[in-house]
Amino acid sequence: MTMGTRVYLARLAGLPVFDPNGDRVGRVRDAVVRLRTTNRPPQVVGLVAEMALRRRIFLPIGRVTSMDADAVVLSTGTLNLRRFEKRPNELLVLEDLLDRRVTVVPEHGDGEDHTGIVLDIGMELSRNTEWLLTRVAVREHTGRLARRGHVYQAEYERVRGLVGPAETQGTSNLIALLDQMRPADMANALQDLPDARRNEVAAALNDRRLADVLEELPEHDQVEILAALGRERAADVLERMDPDDAADLLAELPHAEQAVLLDLMEPDEAAPVRQLLNYRPGTAGSVMTSEPVILTPDTTVAEALARIRNPELSPVVAAQVFVARAPAATPTGKYLGMVHFQRLLREPPASIVGGLVDSGIEPLRTETGLLEITRRMATYDLVAMPVVDSTHRLLGAVTVDDVLDHSLPRDWRDRDAHGDELVTP
Numbered sequence: 001m002t003m004g005t006r007v008y009l010a011r012l013a014g015l016p017v018f019d020p021n022g023d024r025v026g027r028v029r030d031a032v033v034r035l036r037t038t039n040r041p042p043q044v045v046g047l048v049a050e051m052a053l054r055r056r057i058f059l060p061i062g063r064v065t066s067m068d069a070d071a072v073v074l075s076t077g078t079l080n081l082r083r084f085e086k087r088p089n090e091l092l093v094l095e096d097l098l099d100r101r102v103t104v105v106p107e108h109g110d111g112e113d114h115t116g117i118v119l120d121i122g123m124e125l126s127r128n129t130e131w132l133l134t135r136v137a138v139r140e141h142t143g144r145l146a147r148r149g150h151v152y153q154a155e156y157e158r159v160r161g162l163v164g165p166a167e168t169q170g171t172s173n174l175i176a177l178l179d180q181m182r183p184a185d186m187a188n189a190l191q192d193l194p195d196a197r198r199n200e201v202a203a204a205l206n207d208r209r210l211a212d213v214l215e216e217l218p219e220h221d222q223v224e225i226l227a228a229l230g231r232e233r234a235a236d237v238l239e240r241m242d243p244d245d246a247a248d249l250l251a252e253l254p255h256a257e258q259a260v261l262l263d264l265m266e267p268d269e270a271a272p273v274r275q276l277l278n279y280r281p282g283t284a285g286s287v288m289t290s291e292p293v294i295l296t297p298d299t300t301v302a303e304a305l306a307r308i309r310n311p312e313l314s315p316v317v318a319a320q321v322f323v324a325r326a327p328a329a330t331p332t333g334k335y336l337g338m339v340h341f342q343r344l345l346r347e348p349p350a351s352i353v354g355g356l357v358d359s360g361i362e363p364l365r366t367e368t369g370l371l372e373i374t375r376r377m378a379t380y381d382l383v384a385m386p387v388v389d390s391t392h393r394l395l396g397a398v399t400v401d402d403v404l405d406h407s408l409p410r411d412w413r414d415r416d417a418h419g420d421e422l423v424t425p
Contacts, residue, residue, distance in 0.1 A: 006135060007067055009044075009093045010120040013177045015070070017049050017059065019077035026051040028072055029189065031093040031123075032058065032086070033133060035163060041156045042163065044123045044131035047072065048084050048092065050185070056192065058084045061131050091163065093121055094177060095193060099170040103160040104138060115141040118162065119151060119173055136162065171204040179209070187216035199228040207233075211240035219252050226253075235264035238273070244289045244402060247276035272330070284373055285366030287406050288387045288396035293321045294328045297336060297354025301347045308341055316383045316399040323357045324394045335363060335386060335394040363388040364398060370407055373398055 009031045017025040026049040033042040047059045057079060066073045086092060100118045122135035136159045140149030156162075178186045178201070190198045190213065202210055202225045214222050214237065226234045226249065238246045238261060250258045250273065258277070262270045272290040279285030293307050308318040320340045325333025337357030347356060363386040364373060377385060377400060384399045 006122045006124050007131075008120045008122045008135075008137065010098065010173070010177060011069070012047070012067065012072065013094060014180050015067075015072055017047075017072045017074065019074050020065075021077060023077065025049060025074065025077075025079065026057070029056060030095055033091050033093060035089050035091065041132045041134060042091070044093075044133065045090070050188070051081075055081070056084045057081055094174065095197075097121060097162060098173045098177075100162060101141070101170070102136070102138065102162050104136075104154045105158050105160065107155075107158065113160075116149065117141065117170060117173070122153070132156075171201050174201060175204055183209075183212040184216045187213045190217070191221065195224065199225055203229055203233070207236050207240045211237050214249065215241060215245045219249070222249050223252050231260060231264055235261050239265050239269040242289055243269075243272040243276055243291060244287060244396075246273045247286075251277060251281075279366055282370055282406070283366060284364040284368040284385075284387045284398050285395070287370070287402040288364075288366075288398045289317065289402065290330045290396040292317055292384065292386075292397035294330070294332060294394060295321050295323055295353055296326050296328055297323055297352065297357075299323075299353050300349065301344050301351045301353065301356075302349035304339070304344050304353050305341075305349075308344075314399075314401070316401055317397075319383050321353065322386055322394055322397060323353050330395050331389060331393040333393065335388050335392050337361075338384075338386060361385070363392075363394075365389075366395065370403060374403055374407065377403065 012028045012031065015028045017028060019025055028047050029050045030048040031044055032046045032048060034045045035042050044061055046061045047064065048056050049059050050056050059074065059079070063075050064072060065075045091097060098118055098120075102116060102118055104114045104116060106113070116138035118136060119139055120137040121133055122137070123131045124134045126132050133156050135153050136156060137151060137153050138159070139151050178189055181189065190202065193201065198221070202213070205213065210225075214225065217225070226237070229237065238249070241249070250261065253261070262274060265273070276286065276288070276290065293304075293313070295304055295307070304321050308321065310318070318341065320338050321344070322338050323336045325336065327333060336354065337359035338361070339353050339356045339358065343356055343358075344353075361380055361382070364376075366387060366389065368387075373385065377383070382400075384397045386397050387395045389395055
């Protein structure tokens with residue numbers, strides 16, 4: 001993939017963008033094409049790049065000096081930081097054209113038409129120094145569930161149904177591109193899709209992936225996606241979410257709908273969510289996770305390190321372990337203290353965590369407010385604090401991401417809620 005040759009646009013997705021000094025600007029998220037009033041192929045007018053703070057901006061194609069398999073390089077470091085907005089005569093290649101069902105006519109007018117699914121689209125530089133869509137990579141539709149059609153390329157002129165209203169547009173290839181992103185970035189990309197397309201793509205994700213993405217979306221998008229899934233599937237996804245995030249989402253729904261979804265969840269998965277919904281909003285009980293890493297005092301350091309290596313644990317949850325008498329599930333036996341992972345790394349593997357606990361930090365109570373939680377976390381430089389009941393049983397832990405999530409404005413995840421003051425050149 002280099003300048004002056006054919007470039008396939010799906011291969012650009014996710015590539016870093018650099019200015020002439022080698023400073024990273026952002027990552028490529030899509031390409032913008034302008035439709036023509038004539039039969040000429042659409043013109044590629046620029047790329048969409050995602051910068052810090054999840055802002056998407058437009059990069060004119062004329063400012064791109066090179067495109068290869070590793071990066072896109074610009075000719076200037078001066079950028080228009082205005083948020084990208086698609087114009088009426090424009091399409092986004094990956095968002096609007098990928099996965100479309102199209103018809104490919106025979107090359108010389110003989111033979112039958114073939115239907116297929118768009119996998120990628122190629123552009124080439126014309127004699128007028130315009131980048132035009134010239135090739136379409138298509139997977140032939142066989143009509144058989146067990147057999148995948150072969151992939152071939154067709155000239156743009158032979159493809160029918162690529163632009164204009166989409167009669168059918170699947171999700172598999174778009175999901176393959178989005179799957180390379182972190183959940184937060186994927187959530188941001190979903191916000192840029194039309195509601196119907198967003199719901200369709202969300203429904204096609206597996207339960208674990210969708211749960212991770214839902215946790216990163218604004219509340220109104222979470223509710224709309226959940227409603228579009230249907231109750232049975234929605235309950236399955238809620239089971240895969242962290243209990244505190246599931247409780248936050250359910251709190252946005254009417255009480256009757258909450259009850260229905262909780263009843264559809266597995267009892268063991270629903271129980272901690274029900275409990276979290278009972279706490280007053282803005283308190284430690286309402287924002288804590290009921291599933292921190294909890295160990296009994298006779299657990300060895302080696303076993304503790306094995307527990308926090310679990311890739312499904314978030315960094316803040318894995319940063320420390322909490323030690324309590326059996327049972328180790330919340331509510332536990334008597335809470336004894338916590339051990340930071342750095343302390344675990346310094347101790348012999350055969351040591352037991354009961355001898356390493358830091359018991360000098362007073363745990364939170366369920367009714368402790370967010371302001372007090374924030375003050376105490378800052379005082380002790382902690383990323384998580386234990387929450388106990390009146391009998392000193394461990395109920396859960398409040399993590400710094402929980403505090404931030406509930407301290408920021410409710411619409412902080414909504415990419416359209418904040419203006420240009422978030423970006424500095």
